[in-house]
Amino acid sequence: MSSPSLETRALTVRFGGHVAVNAVSCAFRPGELTAIVGPNGAGKTTWFNLISGQIAASSGQVMLGGRDITRLGVAARTHAGIGRAFQLTNLFPALTVLENVRLVVQARRGAGLSLLTMAASRRDLTAEAEDILDRVRLSSQAHQLVRALPHGDQRKLEVALLLALRPRIYMFDEPTAGMSVDEAPVILGLIAEIKADPAATVLLVEHKMDVIRALADRIVVLHNGTLVADGNPAEVMASDIVQEAYMGREIEDV
Ligand SMILES: Nc1ncnc2c1ncn2[C@@H]1O[C@H](COP(=O)(O)OP(=O)(O)OP(=O)(O)O)[C@@H](O)[C@H]1O
Numbered sequence: 001m002s003s004p005s006l007e008t009r010a011l012t013v014r015f016g017g018h019v020a021v022n023a024v025s026c027a028f029r030p031g032e033l034t035a036i037v038g039p040n041g042a043g044k045t046t047w048f049n050l051i052s053g054q055i056a057a058s059s060g061q062v063m064l065g066g067r068d069i070t071r072l073g074v075a076a077r078t079h080a081g082i083g084r085a086f087q088l089t090n091l092f093p094a095l096t097v098l099e100n101v102r103l104v105v106q107a108r109r110g111a112g113l114s115l116l117t118m119a120a121s122r123r124d125l126t127a128e129a130e131d132i133l134d135r136v137r138l139s140s141q142a143h144q145l146v147r148a149l150p151h152g153d154q155r156k157l158e159v160a161l162l163l164a165l166r167p168r169i170y171m172f173d174e175p176t177a178g179m180s181v182d183e184a185p186v187i188l189g190l191i192a193e194i195k196a197d198p199a200a201t202v203l204l205v206e207h208k209m210d211v212i213r214a215l216a217d218r219i220v221v222l223h224n225g226t227l228v229a230d231g232n233p234a235e236v237m238a239s240d241i242v243q244e245a246y247m248g249r250e251i252e253d254v
Pocket residue numbers: 015018020038039040041042043044045046047
């Protein structure tokens with residue numbers, strides 16, 4: 001088994017007297033998509049926030065490729081390889097969709113964030129950005145301002161920006177929430193493509209059973225901030241804790 005790309009070690013956060021994430025230890029490996037499930041308020045988003053650096057841990061550690069990143073801020077974690085979909089949206093709402101994707105491609109390639117790059121390298125960056133927009137089916141919106149995009153297209157742009165960033169860790173929080181039935185399969189197809197990359201580690205917070213069934217290699221269950229189950233989907237779905245506490249009630253069986 002490959003060594004973990006990401007690991008949380010006894011990761012804990014308290015809000016006043018409430019322990020929202022309670023000593024959660026879990027290791028994630030490249031080439032694996034882990035679905036994170038649990039009832040509302042279980043601590044899934046808070047755990048994500050601790051991993052991506054949106055909030056600081058009360059105790060415990062976040063390790064990325066064996067390096068302790070617990071004290072790094074969001075930008076430094078993104079630079080180190082943590083890619084979280086929502087935090088990339090609306091980077092530059094007054095620029096077009098294509099310009100936003102191109103800027104992320106440019107930043108990843110170490111060319112900085114200036115809009116005034118050399119014409120030749122600009123063509124190169126534009127070609128990669130256009131290719132990404134094609135993959136997420138946003139080509140026809142390439143020249144629209146990001147702030148004017150409808151919700152479904154914003155979600156596609158989030159995935160486009162992640163593809164442009166090529167992180168080591170892809171974090172998706174209900175990526176098809178609020179999407180139409182036509183739009184959701186595009187996003188799910190892209191996540192399936194990302195998951196096929198043996199170097200990519202994918203974390204997916206998800207309530208929808210059909211999405212979990214289609215994509216998850218592994219399921220982790222949180223309950224009251226504690227990790228209560230972790231294993232392959234068939235095992236976890238059949239376990240008493242999930243059957244009794246979650247099935248048909250908290251996980252949307254659609
Ligand atoms: N900044 C905060 N201050 C105080 N309490 C918070 C804060 N953020 C989260 N909580 C609490 O932590 C607990 C976990 O919330 P969290 O949003 O992580 O759950 P979740 O599993 O993502 O739920 P959902 O499925 O509804 O998104 C909840 O009780 C929530 O009220």
